[in-house]
Amino acid sequence: MMKYPLLKKDATIGVTAPSSGVPNELHKLVEGASKRLKAQGYEVVCGDTVWTQEKVRSSPAQVRAEELTKMMQDEQIDFIFPPWGGELLIEILEYLDFETLKEKWILGYSDLSVLLVAITLKTGIATAHGTNLVDVRGEYSDETTAMWTSVLSTKKGESVLQHSSKNYQKEWQFDNPTPYIFDLSEETQWKTASNLPHKIEGRLLGGCIDVIRHLIGTPYGDVASFRHNFISDEPLIWYFENCALNTTDLRRTLVQMKLAGWFHHCSGILFGRSPANHPVNGYTAEDVYQELSEELQIPVIYDIDCGHVPPQITFVNGAYAEVETQDGQGTVRQHFR
Structure with a gap:
């Protein structure tokens, strides 16, 4: 447990x-x-x-x-x-x-x-x-x-509900902090690879994809044992945020995760807004999300409040979550069970 x-x-x-x-x-x-x-x-x-x-x-x-x-x-x-x-x-x-x-x-x-x-x-x-x-x-x-x-x-035994932000920060202005530090100037829009509303449930795991990918194949990245030992093989919801990878590096990383079994029994994947995601020969982040959704046959929700483009929702690794998005807005309810 x-x-x-x-x-x-x-x-x-x-x-x-x-x-x-x-x-x-x-x-x-x-x-x-x-x-x-x-x-x-x-x-x-x-x-x-x-x-x-x-x-x-x-x-x-x-x-x-x-x-x-x-x-x-x-x-x-x-x-x-x-x-x-x-x-x-x-x-x-x-x-x-x-x-x-x-x-x-x-x-x-x-x-x-x-x-x-x-x-x-x-x-x-x-x-x-x-x-x-x-x-x-x-x-x-x-x-x-x-x-x-x-x-x-x-x-x-209790749960906590969080909502998508109203606005996010497009770029850091370190020399001009607001009373709440960030300059939240852009309207937040959660999007989906299918362009349809989604509701997904499962145990949350994730973080900055640039660095957690290096846990694959180590004793510190044994997802299969975690699922067996602590969450009774319940489905996973992965959430990722991309700090600095271009789109082909992001794609390679996701394929590696798939081949390593990280997406086994996965009910959905969330991606935060990214300051990177630079296209390579016209190959965009949206292409990556679409391909991943089709390959795994699961919802992919992106541009969520997570990572280096603030503000961000507090995601609890291991919590059971219900994630919903519709009309550009989203909610995350986490159950501590």
Whole structure:
């Protein structure tokens, strides 16, 4: 059975950087986010890795693994909230003792997806794909982002409903943050490969496809064992977001996932809006989605609120979800069962 952590109102948040740390000139981002969280009643404890960054890493792999493990085992820390993602989180996996990790939420996206998926697959502990720490530093959060607290406060046996955003951010304007950080200027439209409304149900798994694809064939990407050990072979709903792959690289990755069995007993696939998806010789992301839907004979929903084009819904790896979309809008109800 799946194990669901619970976020308490007075929780102590552990901030550690299992991928990239924060360079000196951007320390103010972490300080600002910490201040906002403290004003909401949380305690915030930052590890040493947060404040250092050299050659794409916060610190050597073993140091990152040790600090994360220490926070996961520390009874005084309730929840792990890394500052952001990065590039080489995968290096720390071999140094983690998954059997000793306590049930605590870890929330984030991008390169952090590697850790989230690995923990859920190996332990059955639910993990949360959503906002990162630095993006909660605003005076307030938009409605979609703000749902992370409601989702992580959902008790086992209960459910939580989220709606598609009204607007999304077309491009980052780091020098011109709004009171909620993002510049939500474009109308959100969830789309489907079939151009028909869909409702799909299953257990959620996913994250940044650029990095979680590298779990295929490793002990940290054993989807078949996860399905057997923790979810009674219920169907999966995969959700992906593409940070930097062009369309042919995306296609190769999806074919590899299919050949590796990741899409066995899959009821549908969701794709977030993407800053990449650059066509190759006229071959578009829409072509990729259409081909995948036809090959697997399942719905594909795309341009959802997930990933590097904010805001984003908080998706819980391992939760049972009902995803519906119609007329460009969507809902995600997650059951913690």
